Amino acid sequence: MKEILDAILDPGSQPADFAALPLPEAYRAVTLHRDDEHMFDGIPARDRDPRTSLHVEEVPVPEPAWGEALIAVMASSVNYNTVWSSLFWPLSTFAFLRRYGRLSQLTARHDLPYHVLGSDLSGVVLRTGPGVNVWKPGEEVVAHCLSVELESADGHNDTMLDPEQRIWGYETNFGGLAELALVKTNQLMPKARHLTWEEAATPGLVNSTAFRQLVSDNGAAMKQGNNILIWGASGGLGAYATQYALAGGAIPICVVSSEHKADLCRSMGAELIINRNAEGYQFWRDEKTQDPKEWKRFGARIRELTGGEDVDIVFEHPGRETFGASVYVTRRGGTIATCASTSGYMHEYDNRYLWMSLKRIIGSHFANYSEAWQANRLIAKGMIHPTMSKVYPLEQTGQAALDVHRNLHHGKVAVLCLAPAEGLGVRDAELRAKHTDAINRFRNE
Numbered sequence: 001m002k003e004i005l006d007a008i009l010d011p012g013s014q015p016a017d018f019a020a021l022p023l024p025e026a027y028r029a030v031t032l033h034r035d036d037e038h039m040f041d042g043i044p045a046r047d048r049d050p051r052t053s054l055h056v057e058e059v060p061v062p063e064p065a066w067g068e069a070l071i072a073v074m075a076s077s078v079n080y081n082t083v084w085s086s087l088f089w090p091l092s093t094f095a096f097l098r099r100y101g102r103l104s105q106l107t108a109r110h111d112l113p114y115h116v117l118g119s120d121l122s123g124v125v126l127r128t129g130p131g132v133n134v135w136k137p138g139e140e141v142v143a144h145c146l147s148v149e150l151e152s153a154d155g156h157n158d159t160m161l162d163p164e165q166r167i168w169g170y171e172t173n174f175g176g177l178a179e180l181a182l183v184k185t186n187q188l189m190p191k192a193r194h195l196t197w198e199e200a201a202t203p204g205l206v207n208s209t210a211f212r213q214l215v216s217d218n219g220a221a222m223k224q225g226n227n228i229l230i231w232g233a234s235g236g237l238g239a240y241a242t243q244y245a246l247a248g249g250a251i252p253i254c255v256v257s258s259e260h261k262a263d264l265c266r267s268m269g270a271e272l273i274i275n276r277n278a279e280g281y282q283f284w285r286d287e288k289t290q291d292p293k294e295w296k297r298f299g300a301r302i303r304e305l306t307g308g309e310d311v312d313i314v315f316e317h318p319g320r321e322t323f324g325a326s327v328y329v330t331r332r333g334g335t336i337a338t339c340a341s342t343s344g345y346m347h348e349y350d351n352r353y354l355w356m357s358l359k360r361i362i363g364s365h366f367a368n369y370s371e372a373w374q375a376n377r378l379i380a381k382g383m384i385h386p387t388m389s390k391v392y393p394l395e396q397t398g399q400a401a402l403d404v405h406r407n408l409h410h411g412k413v414a415v416l417c418l419a420p421a422e423g424l425g426v427r428d429a430e431l432r433a434k435h436t437d438a439i440n441r442f443r444n445e
Contacts, residue, residue: 001024001027001179001418003021003022004021004072004126004418005072005418005420007021008072008074008124008418009424013138014138015136015137015138015139016137017138018124018125018126018137018138019127019137019138021126023061023070023126023127024061025060025061026058026059026060026061027058027059027061027178027179027180028056028057028058028178028179028394029056029057029058029059029116029177029178029179029180030054030055030056030116030117030118030177030178030394030397030415031054031055031056031057031059031114031115031116031117032053032054032055032085032086032088032093032094032114032115032117033055033113033114034094034112034113034114034115035113036053036088037088037092037094038088039052039053039088040053040087040088040089045087045089045090048086048087048088048089048405049402050083050086050087050398050401050402050405051398051399051401051402052398053086053087053088053398054086054117054397054398054401055114056394056395056397057114059114059116059178061180062109062174062182063129064127064128064129064182065106065109065129065130066106066129066130066131067129067130067131067132067184067185067186068128068129068132068182068183068184068185069125069126069127069128069129069132069135069182069183069184069185069188070125070126070127070128070180070181070182071121071123071124071125071126071141071143071180071181071182071183072123072124072125072126072179072180072418073121073122073123073176073178073179073180073181073417073418074121074122074123074124074197074198074201074416074417074418074419074424074425075121075122075123075196075197075198075200075201075414075415075416075417075419076118076120076121076122076175076176076177076178076201076414076415076417077118077120077201077202077204077205077388077412077413077414077415078177078397078400078401078404078412078413078415079119079120079205079206079236079404080236080340080342080404081119081167081169081170081205082117082118082119082169082170082177082401082404083401083404083405084170085115085117085170086117086398086401086405087405090345093115093117093170093171094115096166096170096171096172097110097111097112097115097171097172097173098111100166100171100172103149103164109173110172110173110174111173112173115173115175116169116173116174116175116177116178116181117169117170117175117177118169118175118176118177118178118181118415119145119167119168119169119170119175119176119204119205120142120143120145120169120176120201120202120203120204120205121142121143121176121181121183121201121204121417122140122141122142122191122195122197122198122200122201122425123140123141123181123197123417123418124137124138124139124140124141125137125138125139125141125188126180128185132185134185135185135188139190140190140191140425140427141188141189141190141191142188142189142190142191142192142200142201142203142204142376143168143176143181143183143187143188143189143204144187144189144204144205144208144366144367144369144372144376145167145168145169145170145187145204145205145366146159146160146165146166146167146168146187146366146367146368146369146372147165147166147167147168147171147172147184147187148162148164148165148166148184148186149162149164150162150164151164152164158218158368159368159369160212160218160365160366160367160368167366168183168184168187169181176201176417177394177397177415177417178394178417179394179417179418186369187369189372189373189376190376190380191425192376192379192380192382193380193426193427193428193431194382194426194427194428194429194431194432194435195379195386195425195426195432195439196422196423196424196425196426197416197419197424197425198388198391198414198415198416198419198422199386199388199414199439200379200386200425201414201415202386202387202388202411202412202413202414203240203375203376203379203384203386203387203412204372204376205366206236206237206240206387206412207240207375207376207379207384208366208367208371208372208375208376209237209240209339209364209365209366209367210237210238210240210241210244210315210375211240211244211367211371211372211374211375212364212366212367212368212371213241213315213337213339213364214228214241214244214245214313214315214337215244215248216367216371218364218368218371219337219362219364220313220315220335220337220362220364222244222245222248222250222313223248223250223312224248224249224250225249225250225251226245226250226251226312226313227250227251227253227302227306227309227310227311227312227313227331228241228245228250228251228252228253228311228312228313228314228315229253229255229302229311229313229314229315229326229329229330230242230245230252230253230254230255230315231255231314231315231316231317231318231322231326232255232256232257232317232318233252233254233255233256233261233265233270233273234254234256234261234262234264234265234410234411235410235411236387236409236411236412237317237339237340238254238315238317239264239268239387239411239442240384240387241315242254242265242268242270243268243384243385244384246268246269246270247378247383247384251272251306252265252270252272253272253273253274253302253305253306253311254270254272254273254274255273255274255276256273256274256275256276257275257276257277258275258277259275259278260410261275261410262275264410264411264441264442267441268441272305272306274298274301274302274305279301281294281297281298281325282294283295283298283321283322283324283325284321290324290348292324292328292350294325295324295325295328295329296328298325298328298329299328299329302329309331310329310330310331310332310334311329311330311331311334312330312331312334312335313330313334313335313336313337314326314329314330314334314335314336314337315337316336316337316338316339317338317339317340317341317342318340318341318342318343319338319340319341319342319343319344319345319347320341320343320344320345320346320347320348321343321344322343323336323338323347323348323349324347324348324349324350326338326349327349327350327353327354327359327361328349328350328353330357330359331357332357332358332359333357333358333359334359334360335359335360335361335362336359336360336361336362337362337364338361338362338363338364339363339364339365382431382434382435382438385435385438385439385441386411386412386439386442387410387411387412387442388411388412388413388414388442388443389409389410389411389412389413389442389443390403390409390413390414391413391414391415391416391422392413392414392415392416393415393416394415394416394417396415397415400413400415410442411442412442
């Protein structure tokens with residue numbers, strides 16, 4: 001790997017230099033083992049420890065096939081799907097790999113006794129397979145996590161509707177938490193030139209998800225002046241929703257769990273903030289019973305902040321814990337856009353407040369290539385900023401996943417893969433200087 005890293009760090013390296021680099025036989029990667037997929041049986045998900053299931057080990061280098069690229073990964077990041085994978089919850093990701101492996105001789109390569117995780121990366125193209133014309137060795141890239149086959153007509157208006165749509169590094173193998181990664185070249189996008197490797201690695205999944213869910217016509221189609229309720233507004237997903245609301249002329253109502261997180265929202269420019277812990281909202285009386293009085297108290301608080309207006313859009317991702325309240329507080333004819341469900345998938349709400357008030361629930365999942373490209377373009381222009389708060393070495397990915405699992409983080413956490421240190425990879429110092437404060441607002445948390 002030393003020759004690869006030296007070429008990346010050498011500003012004089014040319015595309016031909018990268019194409020000529022010898023590839024190693026193996027690379028270090030963060031993996032799960034199929035033999036371990038029942039190790040947590042009987043243990044509640046909240047008590048499972050990713051440090052015991054995640055391994056850092058050497059695995060064989062895969063060969064790029066048609067339409068694929070092999071990437072030297074400088075940095076990656078931890079997403080909730082990394083946490084879910086590491087907990088083997090709600091199911092083992094080896095179920096995804098087995099199903100994908102049955103699709104074709106080519107996809108059978110993914111059905112292995114180990115799973116290389118990671119749905120984000122920043123790095124450099126090393127090799128491309130047959131049929132690749134746009135991307136060349138030596139190009140600095142980031143990757144979004146949508147993997148599609150596009151052999152069905154269903155996905156050609158919106159690739160997220162492809163029946164074989166999968167999330168790379170979660171439902172496929174050879175992910176980004178590694179020194180090398182294998183991607184389809186229609187996952188690649190240009191790396192933002194003003195960001196470091198680790199900063200550039202963090203927006204991919206969450207930034208694109210927030211864009212589709214909130215901005216795109218496939219999601220809530222946010223408009224200027226909309227009141228938007230954003231749960232977890234300083235978190236990895238919510239912080240991008242907050243930025244999109246502000247950049248698009250909407251009015252975010254940011255829900256957070258501490259005054260420190262409230263300050264992070266204020267630093268982004270948000271003014272209407274609800275500290276749900278300080279105000280003591282308890283939407284559930286017990287595990288089976290919600291409390292509509294708390295929905296009403298929450299709705300009254302929102303109207304107090306907005307001058308009597310209800311919310312047009314709810315940016316929903318906690319799921320079970322908050323969904324009943326989200327449906328209740330949305331205005332007549334408004335929209336609840338939902339993804340993820342980090343507090344539980346089995347949502348409960350009073351349908352009278354949906355059907356009789358003509359509200360809509362929209363399911364949203366990641367983004368298609370066009371949406372991901374638009375979201376990345378805004379990052380590259382310095383209009384939307386990464387929300388990275390902490391950086392871990394590859395060897396400590398288990399600890400990073402545990403911290404995310406226990407909600408000890410703010411924004412996103414990055415993982416250094418080939419990058420030998422933080423702070424490398426900036427190519428546009430002038431643009432960076434213009435946005436330094438915004439880039440660093442989540443740091444040192």
